Amino acid sequence: MSALKVGTRGSELAMAQCAALAERFDAEVELVPITTQGDTDRSSLQQIGGTGVFVSALRDALLEGRVDVAVHSMKDLPTAPAEGIELAAVSKREDARDALCARDGLTFAELPEGAKVGTGSPRRMAQLRLARPDLDVVDLRGNVPTRLARAQGPDADLDAVVLALAGLKRLGLEDRATEVLDVIDFPTAPAQGALAVEVRAGDEAARKAVAPTDHASTRAAADAERRVLAGLEAGCAAPLAAHAEVADGMLFLTASAYATDGSRKLTASHAYTLDSTKPAELAEAARDVAERAVAELLEGGAADLVHEARSSG
Numbered sequence: 001m002s003a004l005k006v007g008t009r010g011s012e013l014a015m016a017q018c019a020a021l022a023e024r025f026d027a028e029v030e031l032v033p034i035t036t037q038g039d040t041d042r043s044s045l046q047q048i049g050g051t052g053v054f055v056s057a058l059r060d061a062l063l064e065g066r067v068d069v070a071v072h073s074m075k076d077l078p079t080a081p082a083e084g085i086e087l088a089a090v091s092k093r094e095d096a097r098d099a100l101c102a103r104d105g106l107t108f109a110e111l112p113e114g115a116k117v118g119t120g121s122p123r124r125m126a127q128l129r130l131a132r133p134d135l136d137v138v139d140l141r142g143n144v145p146t147r148l149a150r151a152q153g154p155d156a157d158l159d160a161v162v163l164a165l166a167g168l169k170r171l172g173l174e175d176r177a178t179e180v181l182d183v184i185d186f187p188t189a190p191a192q193g194a195l196a197v198e199v200r201a202g203d204e205a206a207r208k209a210v211a212p213t214d215h216a217s218t219r220a221a222a223d224a225e226r227r228v229l230a231g232l233e234a235g236c237a238a239p240l241a242a243h244a245e246v247a248d249g250m251l252f253l254t255a256s257a258y259a260t261d262g263s264r265k266l267t268a269s270h271a272y273t274l275d276s277t278k279p280a281e282l283a284e285a286a287r288d289v290a291e292r293a294v295a296e297l298l299e300g301g302a303a304d305l306v307h308e309a310r311s312s313g
Contacts, residue, residue: 004030005032007032008031009054015031016170018195021071025209025213071198074196088198089210090195093193093218094165094170095169096194098162098165098180098181100160100181101160102179114135116158117159118137119138119162123241126258127258133262144163148173160178187254219282220246221245224285224287225242226242228242228253231298232294232298238306241258246274246282249274252271257302257305268300
């Protein structure tokens with residue numbers, strides 16, 4: 001059998017995380033870097049739409065047969081299903097938390113008043129402004145080393161940047177974090193830290209090859225988080241956080257919607273008690289907690305926050 005062609009974005013991080021995951025595929029693999037709109041357009045995520053900008057080119061390559069498998073950072077995936085494509089595996093999640101990477105080893109509390117902090121995420125922007133209204137939050141794009149250099153390089157022009165800890169770990173750069181931000185105060189993007197593995201619908205050989213990387217509890221947690229995105233019609237560039245986990249016989253979900261300027265936050269938390277004799281119940285648990293969280297957030301006015309975020313973008 002010829003090598004399984006595995007498509008991924010061509011960034012250093014995407015190639016590194018894809019290579020590590022592909023080692024566990026039950027097949028010989030060939031990595032195929034694909035350039036996406038998100039890699040070439042340096043506009044803010046809100047301006048270029050966010051949803052699908054890192055994904056569409058990979059999916060096109062998959063549907064056209066140029067690759068057999070597409071590997072994505074799952075937080076980049078649109079929530080709507082893609083015709084002709086199936087989600088064959090969701091990898092075990094890496095640490096989902098965000099990390100502050102600041103000059104001079106500073107922690108978040110030690111940043112001086114008016115400090116310049118960079119991030120390209122509307123969610124992180126809102127969280128930073130909520131926690132520290134005095135900060136000057138700067139829109140930031142680029143790969144991980146480029147963003148790190150803005151705060152920790154010889155020509156640094158920022159006091160700090162906020163990045164996903166998972167990405168730093170996958171690049172061996174976790175020592176550049178000066179503080180790992182608590183998920184309670186800085187809840188993360190839906191599916192952050194997980195990788196999604198897509199194949200063409202009906203491709204049984206590719207599905208079997210990637211099956212060893214599927215992690216049931218991560219799939220359920222990511223599904224719950226992404227159902228919040230879908231329920232609020234928010235899109236992956238919205239100032240929305242959702243974090244779920246399976247622990248102690250329960251699936252827990254906390255979701256938050258923010259005003260872009262950090263002036264307002266709505267939060268809903270729900271849990272589902274799992275029956276250990278029903279492994280398939282994880283999918284039902286994800287649907288249940290997400291539906292309840294969405295209903296509570298909408299009742300509190302989350303639709304207005306999402307609309308305001310779209311208008312400001």
